[in-house]
Amino acid sequence: MSANVKFDFQGLDHVALGCSDMKRTFDFYHGVLGMPVLHSIEYMGTAESGEQVPMGQHFFFGVGGDNPNAHIAFFYWKDGYQNVPDEKDGGPPSGVNPRAIKVGAMHHLNIRVAQDRIQEYCAKLAAEGVSYRHVTRYSDPEWREVRTTDGYTPPEPGCLMDSVYFDDPDGIHLELNAWLPAWDAWPNDHQPWSRDDR
Numbered sequence: 555m556s557a558n559v560k561f562d563f564q565g566l567d568h569v570a571l572g573c574s575d576m577k578r579t580f581d582f583y584h585g586v587l588g589m590p591v592l593h594s595i596e597y598m599g600t601a602e603s604g605e606q607v608p609m610g611q612h613f614f615f616g617v618g619g620d621n622p623n624a625h626i627a628f629f630y631w632k633d634g635y636q637n638v639p640d641e642k643d644g645g646p647p648s649g650v651n652p653r654a655i656k657v658g659a660m661h662h663l664n665i666r667v668a669q670d671r672i673q674e675y676c677a678k679l680a681a682e683g684v685s686y687r688h689v690t691r692y693s694d695p696e697w698r699e700v701r702t703t704d705g706y707t708p709p710e711p712g713c714l715m716d717s718v719y720f721d722d723p724d725g726i727h728l729e730l731n732a733w734l735p736a737w738d739a740w741p742n743d744h745q746p747w748s749r750d751d752r
Contacts (some may be wrong), residue, residue, distance in 0.1 A: 560678060563665050564664070564665075564668065565666055566624070567621060568624065569664070570628075570629065571627070571628055571659065571661055572658065573629070575749045579613070583626065583628075584615065589626070590615070591615060592615070592623065593740045594614065594743070597611070608632055610631040612629050613630075622665060629661060631748075631749060663714070663729070664728075666732070669709075672730065673708070675718060676705070676718055680704060687717050689701050689716075691717075692713060715732065
């Protein structure tokens with residue numbers, strides 16, 4: 555029972571959480587604890603006027619160790635609503651960011667794997683009857699994702715990360731992830747937003 559013969563895990567990569575104020579989170583994890591900001595992402599949305607408006611941020615705080623990409627990830631959404639009901643309860647109310655999560659709650663747990671085995675792991679999940687979502691991410695020139703439900707879409711040149719998401723029997727959201735070389739060039743210089751910035 556001590557050896558995993560199905561998946562070759564390469565260690566815990568990150569835990570993703572929700573926060574109520576990215577500036578305050580930044581000041582604590584970077585300022586107080588001294589964690590480096592490995593990368594940062596800003597998500598934009600479209601207002602009713604058609605104008606692009608800031609929607610959310612995602613910061614990656616490095617925790618050190620053998621894996622240079624190991625981090626604590628935080629999401630912040632400017633709409634201020636951070637408690638999205640379970641989908642079976644009808645989904646989020648009108649106007650709420652559908653990706654928002656409860657402040658302090660775990661969004662997902664990430665385990666690092668080798669990129670050249672992700673297609674194999676998708677097949678293994680399917681063989682076990684586990685529904686999954688394969689996602690590749692790009693920044694050319696804007697952030698975009700290619701999502702495939704219960705299937706696999708090979709990464710294109712310039713892919714930043716290759717991930718598989720699925721849930722355990724209690725609904726805990728898991729990710730198997732590989733960081734690709736393009737990810738190392740992703741910036742870390744976004745200014746963290748405060749919930750007071752409207």
